[in-house]
Amino acid sequence: MSTPTTREPALTTAFIDIADTMVVGYDLIDMAHRLAGHCVRLLDVAAAGLLLTDGQGNLGVLASSNEQAQLMELFQLQADHEGPCLDCFHTGSPVTAVDLPRWRERWPGFVSLAEEQGFRTVHALPMRLREHTIGTLNLFRTGVSSLSAEDLRLGQALADVATIAILQERALARSEVVVEQLQGTLNSRVIIEQAKGVLSTSGHMSTDEAFTVLRGYARSHNHRLAELARAVVADADQARQVLLFVGTRS
Amino acid sequence: MAVDRMRLAGALAEIVTDFPGRADIPGKLCRACHAALPVDGVGLSLMTEGQPDGRLLLGASDEQGVRIEEWQFGLGEGPCVSAFVAGRPVLVPDLQAREACLRWPMFTREAASAGVAAVFAFPLQVGVIGIGVMDCYRSRVGPLAEIAEALAVVDAVTVALLNVEITSGEDAVPEVALFDLSWRTHAVVHQATGALSAELGILVGEALARLRAYAFRYSRPLDEVAADVLSGRLHLTR
Numbered sequence: 001m002s003t004p005t006t007r008e009p010a011l012t013t014a015f016i017d018i019a020d021t022m023v024v025g026y027d028l029i030d031m032a033h034r035l036a037g038h039c040v041r042l043l044d045v046a047a048a049g050l051l052l053t054d055g056q057g058n059l060g061v062l063a064s065s066n067e068q069a070q071l072m073e074l075f076q077l078q079a080d081h082e083g084p085c086l087d088c089f090h091t092g093s094p095v096t097a098v099d100l101p102r103w104r105e106r107w108p109g110f111v112s113l114a115e116e117q118g119f120r121t122v123h124a125l126p127m128r129l130r131e132h133t134i135g136t137l138n139l140f141r142t143g144v145s146s147l148s149a150e151d152l153r154l155g156q157a158l159a160d161v162a163t164i165a166i167l168q169e170r171a172l173a174r175s176e177v178v179v180e181q182l183q184g185t186l187n188s189r190v191i192i193e194q195a196k197g198v199l200s201t202s203g204h205m206s207t208d209e210a211f212t213v214l215r216g217y218a219r220s221h222n223h224r225l226a227e228l229a230r231a232v233v234a235d236a237d238q239a240r241q242v243l244l245f246v247g248t249r250s
Numbered sequence: 251m252a253v254d255r256m257r258l259a260g261a262l263a264e265i266v267t268d269f270p271g272r273a274d275i276p277g278k279l280c281r282a283c284h285a286a287l288p289v290d291g292v293g294l295s296l297m298t299e300g301q302p303d304g305r306l307l308l309g310a311s312d313e314q315g316v317r318i319e320e321w322q323f324g325l326g327e328g329p330c331v332s333a334f335v336a337g338r339p340v341l342v343p344d345l346q347a348r349e350a351c352l353r354w355p356m357f358t359r360e361a362a363s364a365g366v367a368a369v370f371a372f373p374l375q376v377g378v379i380g381i382g383v384m385d386c387y388r389s390r391v392g393p394l395a396e397i398a399e400a401l402a403v404v405d406a407v408t409v410a411l412l413n414v415e416i417t418s419g420e421d422a423v424p425e426v427a428l429f430d431l432s433w434r435t436h437a438v439v440h441q442a443t444g445a446l447s448a449e450l451g452i453l454v455g456e457a458l459a460r461l462r463a464y465a466f467r468y469s470r471p472l473d474e475v476a477a478d479v480l481s482g483r484l485h486l487t488r
Contacts, residue, residue, distance in 0.1 A: 197440065
């Protein structure tokens with residue numbers, strides 16, 4: 001972890017990076033993915049993820065600091081059943097659980113799965129704009145202690161940036177815009193999963209590697225992640241091109 | 251107004267599996283959706299996967315709905331068209347608002363003359379699988395407060411239409427398991443769908459239908475079947 005003073009340039013970079021992605025036509029899922037990555041670099045956490053509401057009271061996984069199936073499962077479990085994220089989403093307030101075994105009664109399934117992966121402390125911060133709680137930012141630590149108050153403030157600031165990016169505050173986030181954005185984003189996430197499946201089979205790699213490949217190609221060709229993913233699923237030639245590109249670079 | 255998702259999904263699935271009545275599936279679905287939502291009418295446009303310019307089957311809860319659907323596709327513009335292209339809902343509480351008139355100049359003019367004041371268009375989709383769009387319309391201006399209910403109806407219609415492919419066999423009996431919607435948020439199901447479509451060279455819509463049909467036939471959770479396909483433990487053949 002960086003100390004507050006050495007961290008400042010990195011912090012500035014993080015906000016500029018996120019702000020940069022928010023220009024017209026920005027790639028929301030890529031932004032969320034970067035943001036999760038920034039959380040791990042800037043805060044003393046081992047993993048981070050963003051969950052987003054579908055407008056019907058359910059949560060879906062938007063992005064994770066790495067796309068390994070095991071970690072994704074931990075977010076998925078919370079979206080489906082129980083865990084600090086769901087509590088945070090329902091109350092709109094931060095949830096902190098230090099020393100996870102002590103929370104076993106409240107979230108038995110979540111605690112077991114988190115422990116298996118070596119996590120001992122978890123924070124869930126709300127992604128909120130006025131009365132709308134649109135999702136949560138989830139932070140996992142391997143140590144048995146809470147993040148510092150300063151780190152928590154910073155985490156919340158990052159969650160707020162994500163919220164604004166998702167709702168594109170222009171039009172003052174009419175509730176219609178909120179629903180349109182959230183539904184579109186969740187479907188983009190599904191498209192990316194479908195594309196990960198296509199690439200993993202065609203390129204004989206894990207779905208985790210497939211995501212890295214997809215993201216690498218999107219960046220170097222200036223494509224939006226979801227648009228590239230759609231092309232990969234719909235068109236075998238596009239899938240081949242993406243795989244070929246990786247082949248030539250490795 | 252709460253919508254009982256399971257009951258609605260069950261009712262919709264009965265409609266789509268009602269073999270003799272198959273001709274008017276869109277009309278019946280629209281009337282069922284209309285009954286579940288506080289709107290003046292519901293229109294449904296179906297798309298054939300892999301054929302973006304393919305023929306559209308139109309259905310609506312009433313005559314006005316049929317007209318609304320026909321205009322949009324005749325004119326090539328309107329909330330329904332935008333929702334399908336963008337892959338997200340397009341909610342227009344006031345069709346005569348400046349923003350709406352600029353976006354769909356011809357459609358909004360037609361709508362005004364027919365007394366349609368608001369349209370809420372929802373794509374029926376699972377990732378890349380685009381089935382169609384459901385339009386809800388009202389003769390009065392104002393937001394759709396029952397948005398969660400509308401999204402539940404959209405999910406139910408989507409699954410009901412997906413079930414057509416799975417249950418279109420002779421001895422098709424809609425089972426409760428088919429109405430479970432939880433798989434829609436599960437990454438592994440979508441990954442396996444993509445993997446199967448690449449492996450067998452079939453469209454993603456068909457790949458999802460194959461996975462669901464297999465899970466249905468062997469009474470296994472779809473998640474498990476999907477994980478087995480991804481890991482190579484299970485091979486579905488063409």
